[in-house]
Amino acid sequence: MKKSDFRFDLPQELIAQAPLAERSASRMLVVPPGDGGFQDHRVHELPGFLRAGDLLVFNDTRVIPARLFGRKQGSGGRVEILIERLLPGGEARAQVGASKTPKPGNLIELDAGGVAEVISRDESFHRLRFHVDGELESWLAKAGRMPLPPYIQREPGVEDAERYQTLFARASGAVAAPTAGLHFDQPLLDALRARGVDSAHVTLHVGAGTFQPMRVDDIREHRMHSEWINVGAALVAQVRRTRAAGGRVVAVGTTVVRAMESATVDGELHPFSGETSIFIVPGYRITSADVLLTNFHLPESTLLMLVSAFAGRERVLAAYAHAVRERYRFFSYGDAMLLSRNA
Structure with a gap:
């Protein structure tokens, strides 16, 4: 089939x-x-x-409000992060969208404050370690955006x-x-x-x-x-x-x-x-x-x-x-x- x-x-x-x-x-x-x-x-x-x-x-x-935005430290290139899964120790498995795929060791300065450190990459997902104020899930509740599906052609609003x-x-x-x-x-x-x-x-x-x-x-x-x-x-x-x-x-x-x-x-x-x-x-x-x-x-x-x-x-x-x-x-x-x- x-x-x-x-x-x-x-x-x-x-x-x-x-x-x-x-x-x-x-x-x-x-x-x-x-x-x-x-x-x-x-x-x-x-x-x-x-x-x-x-x-x-x-x-x-x-x-979870799993969508984040930021810039690569150094080049300033824009980055979009979609967290796929929260992991222990302030880490997460995520899709990372950027003009050039970030490598292990790269830092992403987050628009909402704090930094995401690229730990590794596995196929289409990256492992990120977040250096943010407080526990990651609680921080996301305040800083993240609702991850509406890609076929919804608008930014998420308050009602979402x-x-x-x-x-x-x-x-x-x-x-x-x-x-x-x-x-x-x-x-x-x-x-x-x-x-x-x-x-x-x-x-x-x-x-x-x-x-x-x-x-x-x-x-x-x-x-x-x-x-x-x-x-x-x-x-x-x-x-x-x-x-x-x-x-x-x-x-x-x-x-x-x-x-x-x-x-x-x-x-x-x-x-x-x-x-x-x-x-x-x-x-x-x-x-x-x-x-x-x-x-x-x-x-x-x-x-x-x-x-x-x-x-x-x-x-x-x-x-x-x-x-x-x-x-x-x-x-x-x-x-x-x-x-x-x-x-």
């Missing part, structure tokens, strides 16, 4: 540049199993498609600090939001609870690699960047109780599917904490979730491949064609789709 098998035409004007006024006002394309017709709804109608005893699983990662986080974000470490979760506001969560739908959480810290394009056409040659996950014992117990009672597991976003599949052995979910570089493509049998709520993803992206593994490539691409015709909003601040797993 090739990357080009997941290509579709997307008009630029359908790429959402800002969130709607209300989170749950986004549209929701319902994709029934089999060849049933597509249904156009709104996210606030989600409780009507779930039933008592179902389990919603959210990703509780929290986006709140709207590019989910309501249940609590474990800091992501550089991109788990975007399906952005659609949930308190009235929707209350309605789901009243419906008898339970909820649980996993953690997957979305890394900068999520925005990097696949550079090979044969998808078997692609290697995913690793991300840190935590699938706790409480979540595993909830899933087992849900299944035993005949309920469905509803994954809110592709990151939840990746986390749970990484913790699945021989079809059985187990507690797991650590790194994952799982790459899910059609032909892979997903067993950890029965229903998926997800945003619309980039053409030829690994996330589109995962959704195609979940519901079938032809079915998913037909749904995307419908979404384009009906002028759905795409990507992080865009609309959502609700799919059932391929049998």
